[in-house]
Amino acid sequence: MTIKKPLYVQFGDKIRAMIQNGDLKYGQSIPSERELSETYSIDRKTIRKGLALLVEEELLVRIPGKGTYVSKPKIAYSMEEMGGYTQLFQEIGMRPSSRVIxxxxxxxxxxxxxVFGIPKDAALYKIVRIRMGDDEPIALETTYLPYHLVEDIEKIDFGIYSLYEIYAENGISPSRIRETVEAVELGAIEAKHLNLPVGEPAFLIIDTTYDNQGAVIEYTQGLTNSKRMMMIKVLQ
Known part of the structure; x- marks a missing residue:
């Protein structure tokens, strides 16, 4: 005997498949409950329950007053996929630059x-930069790394050099990244740096980078406008 799934589960399965197939992309907003109800001829209560399943799975994220957006779960990157904004912009033909804050x-x-597994009074080196593509602010990035990881780090101009270039020059070998992504709204300071309105939807991207011994060598929080990142993903 075949047991039929509840309607809200069937609807959740449909939206999940659209995300997995790329019909709904990372950063894209989901139509309103009213629009989905009209499209699929399902009552709004059922729509709401189906979407709630995907929010629990971290495939969708809700921003109060803004809507529901396609998110993504934690991802572990291999070294072939690492390289940061500088490499990403170069690959899609944008001119990368950074403004150091x-x-x-x-x-x-x-x-x-x-995060680092070190005493709370230990020294870290902090770098706050606006990452630019063709002179347009794309992300506000705050990076921490152990202070003594790179010799004479305070002499390095991070407006010119990327951190991965510095790692390579110093024989430091990042092995993997653990990334989490969360939908947020921009506060006044962040919005000013990114030249966007206060309350604009954005992604908070947190990367924790490990060496081949499993030690954390970098922790970065990046705020990026969801529409601009979607444009970059499409170009890529």
Missing amino acids: FTGQVSCGYRLSK
Whole structure:
């Protein structure tokens, strides 16, 4: 005997398949419950329950007052896929550049001590940059790495050099990245740096980079406008 799935599960399966097939892409907004109800001839309560399943799976994320967007779960990258914004922009024919907001030594603190597995009073080096593509701000990026990982790090101009270039020159071998992505709204400071309205939907992308011994050598938080990142993904 075949047991028929509840209607909300069937609807969730349909939207999941559209995401997995690329019909609904990372960063794209989902039509409203009313529009989905009219399209699929399903009541809005059923639509809401089906979407809730995908939110639980982290395939969708809701931003209050804005809508529901296609997200993505945690991803582990191989070295072949690593390289950062500089490599990404070069691959799609955009001219990469960076505007440095801050560099300097900071204390690790409780939260980052857990990330790096080091004492909370240990020293980290902090880099805050606006990552540009063809002189347009694409992302606001804050990076932390162990202070003594790179010799004379304070002499390096991170407006010119990428961190991966510095790693290569210093014999540091990133092995893998653990990435999480979350949909957020831009605050006043972030919106100003990215030349966008306050409250604009954005992605908070958190990358934790490990060496081949499993030690964390970099922790980066990047805020990027969802529409601009979608444009880059399409060009890629």
